[in-house]
Amino acid sequence: MASIQLTEATFLEQANKDGITIVDFWAEWCGPCRQFGPVFEKASETYPEITFGKVDTEAEQSLAAQAGISSIPTLMVFRDGVLLYNRAGALPAPAFDELITAVKGLNMDEIRAEIAAGEEKPQN
Numbered sequence: 059m060a061s062i063q064l065t066e067a068t069f070l071e072q073a074n075k076d077g078i079t080i081v082d083f084w085a086e087w088c089g090p091c092r093q094f095g096p097v098f099e100k101a102s103e104t105y106p107e108i109t110f111g112k113v114d115t116e117a118e119q120s121l122a123a124q125a126g127i128s129s130i131p132t133l134m135v136f137r138d139g140v141l142l143y144n145r146a147g148a149l150p151a152p153a154f155d156e157l158i159t160a161v162k163g164l165n166m167d168e169i170r171a172e173i174a175a176g177e178e179k180p181q182n
Contacts, residue, residue: 061102061110066121072111074139078161079109083125083132085116091131094148101154108158133157138166140173 064072064081072079082098084091102110115122115130125134129146135157136142142161149157 061099061112064111064113064121065118066124069111069113069121069125072109073134073136073141075109076138077107077109078158079111079136080158081111081113081134081136083113083115083122083127083130083134085114085130087116088130090148094131097149097151097154100151101158104155105158135161137161137164140166140169142169 061082062072069081073081080098080101082091082094084095086092098110098112102108113121113125115127125132127146131148132144132146133149134141134144142164143157
């Protein structure tokens with residue numbers, strides 16, 4: 059499956075759906091974004107069970123601002139509606155594969171329990 063373009067209208071629906079969604083925030087003028095682009099596209103073909111979305115930060119400035127994007131490329135990884143990874147910087151293909159493998163191997167019941175436990179702690 060090739061990557062899909064995400065917009066302000068489609069981003070939340072995609073990020074909140076079941077399964078894994080990996081989002082690349084990029085821009086045409088960004089050298090590291092252009093270098094990472096082929097790595098991202100190859101992964102989208104290697105892992106057809108994962109949704110790979112791209113957000114053009116020039117066309118979607120409001121979405122990029124809402125997502126707190128201050129540096130590109132930035133990768134966000136969602137699984138079952140939970141944001142698991144949010145970092146700027148292009149990854150080499152082996153590191154990107156490691157990230158994908160790690161996300162696929164997570165026990166989401168444990169992750170949700172950790173999130174719930176963190177929300178129950180009183181703030182001082």
